[in-house]
Amino acid sequence: MRLAGKTAIVTGGASGFGAGIVRKFATEGARVMIVDLNLDAAEALADELGESVSAFQCNVAKSDEVARMTSAAIDRMGQIDILVNNAGITHLPAPMEDISEDDFDRVLAVNAKSVYLTARHIVPHMKARKTGSILNVASTAGVSPRPRLSWYNASKGWMITATRSMAVELAPEGIRVNAINPVAGETPLLKSFMGEDTPEIRAKFLSTIPMGRFSTPDDMGNAACYLCSDEASMVTGVCMEVDGGRCI
Secondary structure (H helix, E strand, O other): OOOOOOEEEEEOOOOHHHHHHHHHHHHOOOEEEEEEOOHHHHHHHHHHHOOOEEEEEOOOOOHHHHHHHHHHHHHHHOOOOEEEEOOOOOOOOOOHHHOOHHHHHHHHHHHHHHHHHHHHHHHHHHHHHOOEEEEEEOOHHHOOOOOOOHHHHHHHHHHHHHHHHHHHHHHHHOEEEEEEEEOOEOOOOHHHHHOOOOHHHHHHHHOOOOOOOOEOHHHHHHHHHHHHOHHHOOOOOOEEEEOOOOOO
16 A cells, blocks of 8 residues: 555546556555546446545646646545646657648647646645646657657657756755656557557567567556556656667
């Protein structure tokens, strides 16, 4: 019960890596608010995990909705101890000059602007309490970029730099900020990363991962639990690869 007595928001928490983080946090004793555009999926997961978990619909790229999310979390749970910025999206693989402006704007809004907005609305609450842990779910794409995913790669590189900048600024306030960098996994985004899901393309992806498998939601949940727990009280500004050796 490493998160007993803690409260957490997990954005994009209804599926994929986010759902793995929600499950782990709930198992370790945290009260969790699942934030997702897909309210039905969020409510289904909350119902499965019990009364310590609730659901909230929010577009984390819109300031007014993030403000409502923040107020709802404080009303439901009393305070916000942990924020996991997991919501993310990608564009389909293509030459960088062929990515539409709409796709570019959407990727940067969800992957980058959402981190700014949650900081704007939640960091003041954490500063007032002189405690908090923020975890950004970035990607190996921000460390070792894959071709034809240029603007997705750039958004995750932004998130890694933001994590370090947030960490050094917020450390005197008692707030830790870290990131995890998963490699591709069995999530709703996998097909988008690959362009198409065939045995040949899967084999090509897996050939770049020394441990020979994709990241799983459980992998992300375990890493997130450590970084957000008091066991990591001296850890901030770390961007941890959870990637089976992909970035070596």
